Amino acid sequence: MKEVGIIAWAHSEFSPRNEGMSRNELLYQVTKKVLEEAGMEIGQIDMVISASCDTVDGTSISNAYVVDEMGAYMKEESKVEEDGAYALAYAYYRLLTGQYNNCLVVSHGKISDSAPAFYTNMSCDPFLLRPLGLTGESAAALQARVYAHRFGATEEDFAAVAVKNRRLGSINPHTQLKSPVTLEEVLASPVVASPLRELTTAPVTDGAAAVIMATGEYARERGKDLVRVEGIGFSQDLYYPGNKDLSTSASAKAAAAMAYREAQVKDPLRELDFAEITEQHAFYELLLYEALGWCGPGEGRRLLAEGVTDREGEFPVNPSGGALCANPVMSAGLVRVVECCRQLTGTAEGYQLPKPVRRALAHACSGLFLQSNLAIILGI
Amino acid sequence: MKKTELLFLKEDVDIPYNWAAGRYGSLFLTRLRDEGKFIGNRCPSCGKVYLPPRVVCGPCFTPPEEIVELGDTGTLVSYSVVNYPFIDPETGSRRPIPYTLGYIRLDGCDTYLSHFVDETDPAKLTPGLRVKAVFRPREERTGRLQDVLHFKIVD
Numbered sequence: 001m002k003e004v005g006i007i008a009w010a011h012s013e014f015s016p017r018n019e020g021m022s023r024n025e026l027l028y029q030v031t032k033k034v035l036e037e038a039g040m041e042i043g044q045i046d047m048v049i050s051a052s053c054d055t056v057d058g059t060s061i062s063n064a065y066v067v068d069e070m071g072a073y074m075k076e077e078s079k080v081e082e083d084g085a086y087a088l089a090y091a092y093y094r095l096l097t098g099q100y101n102n103c104l105v106v107s108h109g110k111i112s113d114s115a116p117a118f119y120t121n122m123s124c125d126p127f128l129l130r131p132l133g134l135t136g137e138s139a140a141a142l143q144a145r146v147y148a149h150r151f152g153a154t155e156e157d158f159a160a161v162a163v164k165n166r167r168l169g170s171i172n173p174h175t176q177l178k179s180p181v182t183l184e185e186v187l188a189s190p191v192v193a194s195p196l197r198e199l200t201t202a203p204v205t206d207g208a209a210a211v212i213m214a215t216g217e218y219a220r221e222r223g224k225d226l227v228r229v230e231g232i233g234f235s236q237d238l239y240y241p242g243n244k245d246l247s248t249s250a251s252a253k254a255a256a257a258m259a260y261r262e263a264q265v266k267d268p269l270r271e272l273d274f275a276e277i278t279e280q281h282a283f284y285e286l287l288l289y290e291a292l293g294w295c296g297p298g299e300g301r302r303l304l305a306e307g308v309t310d311r312e313g314e315f316p317v318n319p320s321g322g323a324l325c326a327n328p329v330m331s332a333g334l335v336r337v338v339e340c341c342r343q344l345t346g347t348a349e350g351y352q353l354p355k356p357v358r359r360a361l362a363h364a365c366s367g368l369f370l371q372s373n374l375a376i377i378l379g380i
Numbered sequence: 381m382k383k384t385e386l387l388f389l390k391e392d393v394d395i396p397y398n399w400a401a402g403r404y405g406s407l408f409l410t411r412l413r414d415e416g417k418f419i420g421n422r423c424p425s426c427g428k429v430y431l432p433p434r435v436v437c438g439p440c441f442t443p444p445e446e447i448v449e450l451g452d453t454g455t456l457v458s459y460s461v462v463n464y465p466f467i468d469p470e471t472g473s474r475r476p477i478p479y480t481l482g483y484i485r486l487d488g489c490d491t492y493l494s495h496f497v498d499e500t501d502p503a504k505l506t507p508g509l510r511v512k513a514v515f516r517p518r519e520e521r522t523g524r525l526q527d528v529l530h531f532k533i534v535d
Contacts, residue, residue, distance in 0.1 A: 022402025024435040028443070042441040058397045068438030113399045126391055 003216030004095045005226035006088075006378070007102075008038035009338040011209040014176035014326040017112040018206040023057065026208045027108050028069040034104070034210035035071070038224070045212070046100040047076040051087040051107035051330050055122045056114050070106045083107065083278075084209055084334030085364035085374050089232050091213045101218040108208035109329030116204055116329070123368060128240070136280075137201065139241065139368040141193035144283045146246040148195060151298030153286065155195050159186035160304055161282035162200050162324055168311055169321020171351045176205055176326035200282035200324075207328025209335050227341045230359070231265070231377040233258025241369045252291035252365070252373035259361070260293070263377035268361065269294050269308075272377070274316040274343060274353060276336035277363035280323045284370065288363065289317070292375065312354060319343060319353050333364020337376060344380045404433040407447070413523040416515045420489050422446040428490045452513040453534065454486035454493075459507070461500050470526065484511055484531055496530035510535040 010033040012018075012026055021029070035042060048070055050063045059065050063079035070077075080087040084107025091103040111119070120136035147153060160183065167180045181199055189199040219226040235254035238244045256268070265271045277292070279285035286300030294315065295303045303309055309317035318324075320339035323332045340360040342348040359379040366372040401409055404421065411419045421444035422429045423437035429448050430437070437444050459482040468475035482497035498514065499505055511531040521527040 019400060020403065022400050022405055022435070025402045025404075028436045058395065058399070068434065068436050071441050073438040073441070110400065114397055118396060122393070126389055 002096050002098060003226070003228060004092055004213060005216065005219065005228040006211050006337070006341055007214045007219050007224040007226060008034050008040075008212040009210070009341045010034040010037055011174070011328070011331065011335055011338055012207045014174075014205045014207045014328055016176070016204050016206065018110065023108060023110040023113065024066055024069045026110060026206070027066050027106065030108070030208040030210045031070050031104070031106055034106075034212055038212045040212065042071040044102070045071060045075065045104045046102050047094070048072040048104045048106065049078055049080065049087040049091045049094075051080045051082055051084040051105075051334070053081060053109060053119065053330055055119045056109050056111055056329055058114060066108070071104065082330075082366045082372070083364045083374070084331050085337055085362065085376065086234065086333070086366070088211060088213065088334060088337060088376065089234060089374060092229050092232055095213060095215055098215075100215075102212060102214040104210065104212055105334070106208065106210040107331040107334050109331060110206050111204055111329040112206050119329075120368065125239070134368070136368065137196060138193045140281045140284075141196045142241070143246045143369050144195050144281065147283055147287055150247040153283070153298070153301055155187060155197075156183065157286065157301040157304070158195065158200050158282040159183050159197075160301070161279065161285045162186045164304065164310060165279070165282075165285070165318050165322045165324040166199075168319055168351070169325030172320050172325070172348075173350055175321050177203055177321070177324075196281060202280040202323045202327035202332075203325075205326050205328040207326070207331050207335075209328065209331040209338060211334065211337060211341075225345065225380070227344050228379045229376060230379045231259040231261070231263030232375070233260070233262070234372070234374040236372045237370070239371065244369075246369060248287060248297065249291045249370040249373060252288055252363075252370060252375075253293070255373040255375045256292045256361075259375040259377050263379075265377060268292070269315050272315070272359050272361050273355070273357040274319060275361040275363065276318055276320060276322065276339045277361075278323050278332050278336055278365050279318065280327055280332065280365075282324065285317065285322070287370070291373075292361070292363065316353055319348070319351060333362070333374065336362040336364060337378070340378050344378060402435070404435060408432045409523040409525075412525075412527045413521040416452075416518070416521075418450040418452065418486060418513070420448045420450050420486075422448050429488065430491050431486055431489045431493055448488070450486045450488050452486075454484045454489070454511055454531075456482055456497065456505070456507060456509040456511050456531075456533075457485050457492050458483040459497055459505050461502055461505070480505065482511070482531060495525070495528060498530040498532045504533065509533050
């Protein structure tokens with residue numbers, strides 16, 4: 001099969017409210033930055049795949065509004081109404097056709113223009129869930145309770161994820177929350193929706209991210225190193241939360257299985273060196289350890305407690321600090337890819353993993369109750 | 381099967397947004413509000429003057445950094461006398477019809493501004509007419525495009 005990978009990556013600064021920039025300015029900045037990283041001109045880009053959310057942007061088919069800023073003028077451009085990592089997946093398949101040399105993938109979300117609770121409530125169906133005022137937080141809280149009850153996990157177990165990731169984020173110069181927190185601080189932070197607390201919930205983040213993907217031939221002709229995409233899997237679960245087992249994520253399992261199959265990964269914990277996952281809530285990380293096949297059901301907290309997923313561990317998870325340190329809406333998953341690229345190329349300055357790394361998994365998700373999941377295997 | 385009464389769920393969604401206008405957008409709107417003046421920007425690469433000012437010249441992928449002050453007169457490029465009922469996003473109620481939407485090229489500018497024209501008689505409208513901006517009184521201006529009430533025909 002054709003070799004396809006990533007030759008350049010960038011993301012904006014992360015802040016809870018970027019007052020000085022319109023969404024257009026944010027996008028132009030990140031597009032310019034990724035082109036500089038690649039040493040390319042916009043004219044050399046074959047196509048653009050963007051990711052954004054109409055409700056966050058408050059504009060129907062909102063990519064049309066920012067075509068100039070993402071350099072898509074007179075180019076093929078299509079939009080994915082999902083995290084930017086899903087745009088990367090589409091770019092991957094298009095590049096495999098052999099019809100293109102490269103693709104700019106760019107995502108943005110200026111959540112401070114809107115309100116996070118409003119946008120997640122609007123994703124609920126108008127008959128059954130929206131009238132209850134269900135939002136991202138309350139949905140995750142219900143799922144956390146199911147998970148905790150089934151496996152005997154405690155608030156301390158969830159808090160331990162936040163402690164690990166905030167500690168890892170504290171040495172990542174690119175992230176938003178750069179201060180470590182103690183277990184006591186997490187457990188004393190205000191309850192958002194029980195059992196979720198402020199410090200086990202990802203922050204609100206304005207941001208944008210971009211990568212340039214290319215075929216192996218194109219990268220070699222230009223002397224560019226390629227972070228190879230070795231496998232991609234994505235999957236959707238049922239919509240209504242009452243129709244599925246919330247103690248796990250069947251679609252995360254299916255997505256991982258699909259990606260492992262393509263990348264010929266049999267034993268992910270041995271064959272992969274680390275992972276970056278979109279843990280917008282601390283308990284997601286434990287649940288995803290299990291769903292992504294790194295341990296058995298309910299064993300996520302053991303993996304964490306044994307230090308396996310810590311910076312010095314056998315299989316570090318979220319060495320960047322993860323989404324608990326910066327959660328740019330529509331870009332959190334693509335930022336996981338960016339962080340994998342940094343580690344794989346030895347350019348995670350200040351937070352480079354101590355062991356050599358050659359192969360990683362990046363995870364993105366979308367929808368309430370982890371409805372949709374995406375796994376990407378990257379290698380050098 | 382017995383005939384079922386079919387229901388519809390009526391919902392008015394209140395959508396709260398607080399869009400950051402950014403640097404160029406804020407400059408354009410504050411000058412409109414405070415001075416009753418139009419500000420555009422010129423692309424250093426192709427020389428095109430944009431109104432309203434843009435973050436980037438799409439074709440050149442270059443920021444049009446030179447700020448250009450424009451007058452309040454221009455040429456009507458296109459227009460339509462709109463005659464269908466429409467809920468005005470400004471008021472939430474039906475906008476009186478007919479009204480005229482226009483495309484106006486301000487003098488010294490290369491792009492067209494969309495705005496209202498204060499004339500609904502098709503016999504009095506034709507492309508190429510000279511038009512002039514009518515601003516709301518200073519105390520009514522709030523830093524929005526609607527600080528310009530409409531354009532009026534001047535010849």
